[in-house]
Amino acid sequence: MQPPTSTPRRALLGAAAALAAAAAFRRPARPAPAAADAAGPSADAAGVSAGTHPYAGAGAALRHPGLVLPQLPHLLLLAYDTPGAAAELREVCERWSAVLDRERTALTATLGIGPAAAGRLGLVTPVPFADLPPLPGDRLDPALGGGDVLLQLTGACAQRLDALAAALEVPGLVPRWRRHGYVPAGPAGQTPRNLFGFKDGSANPGPAEGQWIWLPSGPCAGGSFLVHRRIAMDTTAFAALPPERQEAVVGRRRTDGSPLGGTREHEDPDLYAKTPEGRYLIPATAHIRLTNSRLDGGARMLRRGYTYTDGPGEQGLLFCAYLRDPALFVRVQERLAQRDALTPFVEHRASGVYYLPPPGPPGTALGASLFGPARYL
Template structure:
């Protein structure tokens, strides 16, 4: 019917009132194919329409550029590496100063690093490879050994950790006079910034360097570690006053190799009992939602704990330490199939808290057979800087 109507309209015939489609007859002119002139006019109209469409596409405005990422404020009471959200790509860098370094050497070196970090955060560091690289966050910390060597006036709690059962620490991957961390959205940015930091830190030498990452997650969700569990659910807020001492705090770093293949071989129920949380939701075994507070004293009718006595969640519970908490901002690392795991970075006023927790975990944590601690460091995270007062100016 559509085809017949089109031919009738184009041939100039009008419909007779009262006739149905079946009653209408096409005249001799309608039965003939269109004349050449008609065909040429139709072809011209089709070609013109196609040309107009193509021109419309050519003249269309280009897609709007993505808005530039906001720069991270470098200057402030506290360093951006702790106050800004965790960025997905990071590098930890440990530096050793010359043995004859003085406090003036340290202050001058920190001032040079502060200049680089401030420019990187503002997006003004002179390097074409960093075009559009914001945001960038960073922190700088003074190692416990250097603080003792230079007799710096830092909190008495700053001290190296004791040995823990099962530690397999590599001295070449541990310690350091200065610890730096720079984080960004992409490893490319982190790598370029590392070059600038190493150059600005001379005459200090690199002791060790370690890259880390977070898995891609929807905004606001807790990232997962390489065992597949959510990691960082029960964190305090970074503004918690219990973490800070005059706008500085203490970093405890541990490099923990994870035997992911052996852990994955456990049935899901066994993994959840070892962790004390559900694999899919992150909820504690005593709750239904990720943020539910784990009830480490709840029991089954037979008297056994719902969250097992040897589970990771129970042994690391703040309830066993009078409610004291550490801020965990860990990253995964992947240095090859046989060396993958967690870069445990935790911040607290007193590393004695970590010592208590780690002693409990080393003694009976169900995860211990799947973990190897192979590097460690403790450092004082300096207060933030100002344009007129660089990092370390008050040391």
């Protein structure tokens, strides 16, 4: 798939966020075709080629800014059920697109479709596409997960996301759940830390590994899947562990995120390194050992975590995994349930899996590919 000669307007919203200071966010104008041709494929108005974005690859201009661009500091997830027909959902998507096109603040908007709606409405989605199976240790509240439609908004300002959510309220959808998350403040350009104080996302795919994120061919090419989990974290119990024990549970140094036995955060963990006494430097029950991609034939997922707080005793991680096959998440989670030393300190309380349709060329509505041939606005 060849990228178009201009970047979709909603992609430019996200591009500005990644390139400007929070106080100076503005939506850049869409480049003229001739300028785009001169600058190379998918050049955006800030002068940065889409090919320089992580996970870009071929056809990057048709991929989700919410996945392709660096993680923004605030997240708002809006889940809905849709009692109507496909035509009504299509109208909702077109109304949302009109609102987003008027938005002057840089942000990203990513549409997800749950498996029940995909089948019931006859939408164009990958097959097979189903809910996650029951997983060991889950303590899920159905009211806090699932849904026919998911809208993921990310941006620099939580209040602006709330205002946008209000502007996106339209007939035809029944609100199901809503969740805020944020990235704790830290040095710019570094991997965010979770509530346990450890860096979270150090082993994400590299720029050349987008094949694990994007669907490769057919009418859904350039789409992806999102597995969302709401994970409560027992920070008090974890903080009571000695620092050395915390690092053994995770498999990384708390200071710089390097794997035990290593020196750099993003180096591949040496799963075979041992002490002179014959013990693994990264314990057999360490979280990073059990999630290592070598156990899945190299397959990876793009993981992004956002902290949530719901008052005393209810805080944790909004975990978002973007991947081409949700079965990978199931395999990893089943391994973690068996041996992960982190398990006593976390509890999965909500879940959902969603298909993320590929953004269309400029002028098409959000989720247009779900309904067959694109209809231009």
